[in-house]
Amino acid sequence: MTRIEELVKEQAEKHGRQRTSLMPILQAVVSSERYLSEDAMVAIANELDLSTADVYGTASFYTFLDTVPRGKYIIRVCKTITCHMKGKDEIIKTISDMLKIKLGETTNDRKFSLLQANCLGWCHKGPVMLINDEVYPEVTPEKVTEIIGKYLKKS
Amino acid sequence: MEKQIKKVDLIFGKVDYLDILEKSLKRTRDELILDVIDSGLRGRGGAGFPTGLKWKFAKNEEADQKYVICNADEGEPGTFKDREILTEVPEKVLAGMALCGYCIGATEGYIYLRGEYNFLIPSLNKAIEDFHKKLKELKLDFTIRICSGSGAYVCGEETALMESMEGKRGEPRNKPPFPTSQGYLGKPTSVNNVETLVFALMIGREGPTKFKEMGTFDSRGSKVFSVSGDTPNPGIYELELGMTLEQFVEEFGDGDTKAVQVGGASGFCVSRKEFKNTVIGFEGIPTGGSMMLFNSSRSMFNILNDYLEFFEEESCGQCSPCRVGCQQLLKGIEAVKKGIKPPKYLEELQKLSDTMRIASKCGLGQSVPNPFNSIVNNFREEIIY
Structure with missing residues (x-):
């Protein structure tokens, strides 16, 4: 059994093997691996007795269930209207310059991915970004430099 | 003398929610539902369906299992109140769910929480754990769980939400059947917005009259x-x-x-x-x-462009009017702005948006014409020049 198969099995034991367990299992794999590899999706299909097409079809529907490799820390900057008005472009430029990656890219060491997201629900405190599940409202280029700096020091 | 804007404190004020529940449980389900109907409360998620009627329909169904779903998939750009309610007064939301469960005869409730709010899960789980203990004291059989979304705006549409909970792509279903007769796992389900559930609880405390006195004939409270x-x-x-x-x-x-x-x-x-x-x-x-x-410093073209980009990405792609319509509206206004298409092309686009309103399967495609037509009609020159 490969490591990913073990992870999937463990999650299936925890959440059950019904169709309703699919989302929690997909989410758990993404949270541990940062994305759903082909191997992971095949393992999930086998474990839940679903077709692989069904698993891929479900996974690929959801923005947060990535099917391409992402970094350990996924940065999602809100791009919707009020955050746009309040300067999300500057925030993206600052992060982009710091990490030397463009939007949609992942650093070579697989530590960071930089993405945009649709409305994150903090319009009164924009611009806002998520790093994995952590939320950072009212960011400025200075604040963002500090925040990313802290993550750079993390392992 | 014009009426001043009146600030109200029904949602965020701390209340003895157990006392409200305890007193409500002594009344019959029909009495409670009648109160909610009488109050005029309409769904606070946007669609505005009368809450009491929804509960009544769900109650009237015969089934071995029914469900209460709290719709916390707050994805509409510009909306962030449900997050605040779940942060500040989660216990009132849970109590509202329990009240709904009692009224319609459901023993299971789910909070469908958008993935963007995952940071709320630890505090919500704690609140749920405490609440379950309290429910035991009240001898009410009702359990609440959280289902997490994964970043799809369309899942705020109640049937898409249930598809997602069932482990599928979040594609809206045809209605009818409505969720109150065949909802989650095919069972009668009442899907209510976070805020609606808290108002229902508060109506349980204040009675319908006080709520009804506020607001207007069509929009009470x-x-x-x-x-x-x-x-x-x-x-x-x-x-x-x-x-x-x-x-x-x-x-x-x-x-x-x-x-x-x-x-x-x-x-x-x-x-x-x-x-x-x-x-x-x-x-x-x-x-x-x-x-x-x-x-006046804002360009309405940029604003409309942002909205259309949003819808183009969030359209689930299931029905053509919405999938193709969103793309074409976005391409269309860009073409007019660049002078590739003449200004009168906007009329063509408005016809397309009217088609989307009629032919789209769910509220997403049906409402894209709202921002499109209102911005194009009011700020035509900003779109063209």
Whole structure:
């Protein structure tokens, strides 16, 4: 059994093997691996007795269930209207310059991915970004430099 | 003398929610549902279906299992009140769910929480754990679990939400059957917005009359507004319904408000000249709470462009009018802006958007024409030049 198969099995034991367990299992794999590899999706299909097409079809529907490799820390900057008005472009430029990656890219060491997201629900405190599940409202280029700096020091 | 905007404190005030529940449980389900119907409470997520009727339909169904779902998939741009409610008074939401469960005869409840709010899960789980203990004391059989979303706006549509909970792509279903007869796992289900559930609880305490006295004939009570954009006071406010946009802008504008987007990206854009005649509510322009203010420094082309990009990405792609329509509207306004297409091409696009309203399967595609037509009609020159 490969490591990913073990992870999937463990999650299936925890959440059950019904169709309703699919989302929690997909989410758990993404949270541990940062994305759903082909191997992971095949393992999930086998474990839940679903077709692989069904698993891929479900996974690929959801923005947060990535099917391409992402970094350990996924940065999602809100791009919707009020955050746009309040300067999300500057925030993206600052992060982009710091990490030397463009939007949609992942650093070579697989530590960071930089993405945009649709409305994150903090319009009164924009611009806002998520790093994995952590939320950072009212960011400025200075604040963002500090925040990313802290993550750079993390392992 | 014009009515002043009245601030209300039903949602965020701390209350003895157990006492409300305990007293409610001594009354019959029919009495409680009648109170909610009588109060005139309508769904606070945006669609505005009468809450009491929804509960009544779900109650009247015969089934071995029924479900209560709290819709916390707050994805409408400009809306952030449900997050605040779940942060500040989660116990009131849970109590509202339990009340609904008692009324319709459901023993299981789910909170469908958008993935963007995953950071709330630890505190919510703690609140749920405490609440379950309290329910034991009240001897009410009701359990609540959290289902997490994964970043799909369309899952706020109740049937898409249930598809997602069932482990599928979040594609809206055909209606009928409505969720109150065949919802989650095919069982009768009442899907209510976070705020609606808290209001239902508060009606259980205050009785329907006090709630009904506020607001207008079509829009009873108060509503939590999410105020953002060009305003000195962005934030969350609970206000009595029935004010005009002029009153609203007087309170929240920065003195140079050119337009207000009422009801989020899927709502309507109202220009300055219409502020006076526009009532915020179901008789005027309804809103799930999103109020975005724009001053004269903003380009309405950019705003419309942002909205269309949003819808183009969030359309589930299941039905062609919405999938293709969103793409074409976006391409179309860009072409007009660049001069590739003549200004009268906007009329063609408006025809397309009218088709989307008629032919799209769910509220997403059906409401794209709201921002599109209202911005194009009010700010035509900004789209062209």
